[in-house]
Amino acid sequence: MTTEPAGQADVVVIGMGPGGEHAASRLAEAGLSVVGVDRRLVGGECPYYGCVPTKMMVRAAGLLAEGGRVPQLAGSSTVRGDWSLVAGRIRQQATDNWDDKVAVDRFTSTGGRFLRGEATLTGADEVLVTGADGTEHRLTVRKAIVINAGTEPAVPPIPGLAGTPYWTNRDAVRLEELPGSLAILGGGAIGVEFAQVFARFGVAVTVVEAQPRLLALEEPEAGELLAEVFESEGITVCAGAKVAGIEHGDEGFTLDLGGSTVSAEKLLVATGRRTELAKLGVGAIGVDEKARFLEVDERLRVTDGVWAVGDITGKGAFTHTSMYQADVVIADILGRDGPPADYRAMPRVTFTDPEVGAVGLTEAQARERGISVRTGRTDLAASSRGWIHGAGNEGLIKVVEDAERGVLVGATAMGPEGGEILGALAVAVHGEVPTSRLRSMIYAYPTFHRAISSALADLS
């Protein structure tokens, strides 16, 4: 390990989210002197406030739902949720009570140096780090700056909302006790995952979504089917709703939807994310501070000597995207050959029940790109496995084909284990496997993924 004079480094990584930590660790292991900086917790949003705690919640809520299906298929059951088990597991197993000592040690054991504080770019080879106590470290960077500063919850400028005790995901993952009722603003990935979890633990949940349907970025069929499932589970969905104002008083929150109101004890805001480019000082490297995301090329370069990875690049706000991009950056910085970033087969899974897995383009996105599109669809509940499965079998497979090239450019797998079924479709899109070859494949009976062959047969 090289010992550097304080204030100098080969590489400075700003933000130690999943991609930042990965890049910092691998570059340190490769022998570079690396300083990793984070103002909060090493590991970022995913392990402490995002993926991991929410998927622990989803697992617990899924068990309750499966238990509740026993009377329909297997006998009798009484299930009663106990949130303290979920809260305890998140506190102890997922987050070490929101303490990142293990993650910091994991990084420093690779030879890297960690600084906790707010990093600001002051030039293409200079970073200023300000600690919570005001201590400043000015770092001169010899080789590379990697920006992995992620995003913050975006809060819409709805009259009356600012200053109220609304929650974001960072509050919702720390709940020790659940409220009686909850309004969720935003029916995107965060909103729908929390909605179903809390509803299954007995909270009266209302989801208020501005777009005409849930999961507006995915295929319409998926959002519409999810809304049906939600309604059947007692979750109220107000889609296409415009919130004119919000009031908070002793009884909780009241949302004015113009003509109707939604009232709930608590309010969770899940209306997307925002970057903080101005605060990062990207103007010092000639980048527009008002831009929504950091523009990157296919090697994730922002400008000479500066790379970016993760949500801040706007290429997909997922942990796997951040890690994937980090691998491209590591190779580029180390001067190793490797393929450039390719987002054609970007997979994503919303962990509701049924799971909504999707890869590549939706039908609408493919049409917008001028692709000559054919689509195929099948109802998972009507497949052999869906019928055998019974309760909880809602789902669908939809494939989007570039008819001229005869390959899939996108697909949706919604259903029990929809994210796992998606694997086969992601391979097809990534590998540009000809649709004719996919059609001639043998699909095991009776699996959920066998429904892919029905969707392919439906292509028109």
Ligand SMILES: Cc1cc2nc3c(=O)[nH]c(=O)nc-3n(C[C@H](O)[C@H](O)[C@H](O)COP(=O)(O)OP(=O)(O)OC[C@H]3O[C@@H](n4cnc5c(N)ncnc54)[C@H](O)[C@@H]3O)c2cc1C
């Ligand atoms: C509720 C929720 C559930 C999610 N579930 C999933 C899921 O199931 N699957 C999935 O793939 N993705 C999921 N995501 C998204 C996932 O969390 C992010 O895509 C992932 O964390 C990658 O983000 P990132 O690498 O951009 O950095 P982040 O994880 O956002 O980390 C950025 C880090 O930078 C630090 N930072 C920011 N600015 C500065 C600065 N100026 N100086 C120093 N440090 C700074 C922050 O403190 C933070 O630690 C979820 C997100 C949320 C909110």
Ligand SMILES: NC(=O)c1ccc[n+]([C@@H]2O[C@H](COP(=O)([O-])OP(=O)(O)OC[C@H]3O[C@@H](n4cnc5c(N)ncnc54)[C@H](O)[C@@H]3O)[C@@H](O)[C@H]2O)c1
């Ligand atoms: N399972 C996963 O992979 C997972 C889970 C959670 C989050 N994430 C990531 O985190 C990102 C952020 O999630 P998110 O759900 O906050 O964002 P999102 O962009 O997915 O959804 C936000 C929703 O809020 C709605 N909205 C915005 N303003 C509104 C308003 N004033 N009133 C009502 N609705 C309004 C939008 O129309 C949109 O549907 C996602 O893009 C996703 O990449 C991933």
